Structures are given as structure tokens and as C-alpha cells.
Amino acid sequence: MDCVLKLASQNAVVIFSKSTCCMCHAIKRLFYEQGVSPMVYELDELLNGREIERALVRLGCSGPTLPAVFIGGKLVGSTKNLLTLHINGSLEKMLKDAGALWL
Incomplete structure (x- = not known):
């Protein structure tokens, strides 16, 4: 889990x-x-991909686990x-707050 959080x-994304x-x-x-x-980690291309996917489940990602998105480390x-965030307009603010979007 520590690896995923790191x-x-x-x-930013x-x-x-x-x-x-x-x-x-x-x-x-x-x-x-x-x-x-965004920084993208393709789990099917990583040696420890299954381990990372199990850690994502422990962090609260539920079916389907992927894609799992972190913005600003959260x-x-x-x-x-x-x-849902995109449709209600919250995603843009989150991206700006995380420094991923400047417009």
C-alpha cells in the first residue's frame, strides 16, 4: 500500500x-x-501490477478496481x-487545485 500511495x-494526476x-x-x-x-501506470505491463491492484482494493477501490485515479495524492x-465529478463540474476545480490544470 505504501508503494501505491508514494x-x-x-x-498531480x-x-x-x-x-x-x-x-x-x-x-x-x-x-x-x-x-x-496524467502519470499512467499500466498494471498489466508492470511486474508488480497484481500486487498494486490488491493494494488499491485495500485502499478502497471497489469493483471494478480500475481505472483508479488519484488527484493531488488523494x-x-x-x-x-x-x-460524476466531470458532469457536475467538480473535476475541473480539483485539477486546478492540484496544479494539473491552469486554465
């Missing part, structure tokens, strides 16, 4: 993803289209949470 705190997951792809696109360059959640 990785999540090193960039961190996404734990799988390269073959369509919802992970959609969430990454959401950030890219807003001009945000767990925001998965697809449903991100889309």
Missing part, C-alpha cells in the same frame, strides 16, 4: 490502468482532452466517480 503522490481496459482508455482520454497529462475513485 506513486500517487508524485504527480495518477491513473492506475490496464492497457486492454476500455474504461481505462476512456478515462485517460477524458484527462488528455482537458489538457491534463484517491478519487474509478470511472463512475470521475464521470
